[in-house]
Amino acid sequence: MITAEMNELHRSIGVLRHHIVTLKTKYGDVDAVRRMTNDLDRLEIDLHDFEHKPPPVLRAKGKEDVIYVPDSKSDEAAWLGAQDEGLGFHSRERTK
Secondary structure, three states, rough: OOHHHHHHHHHHHHHHHHHHHHHHHOOOOOOOHHHHHHHHHHHHHHHHHHHHHOOOOOOOOOHHHHHOOOOOOHHHHOOOEEEEEEEOOOOOOOOO
């Protein structure tokens, strides 16, 4: 299935290829131009693969995916005995 986004990518790849040919004409077959050509070829291959076997479409997150976390202070007793490693406040005693 070809979408408007994929058509735009094909157009953009064509424009980039034109500019890379211009660079190659001006600077010759230097390493940077070869790498850009290789990157563009890889992008074209990936787009072709994507078009012929697209991944599943992600579903939009709905209201059921939202988890409410209250702003109220949590029960300190739940944290007694927990270690403070990596939390950045080692100066006060948390474990009892």
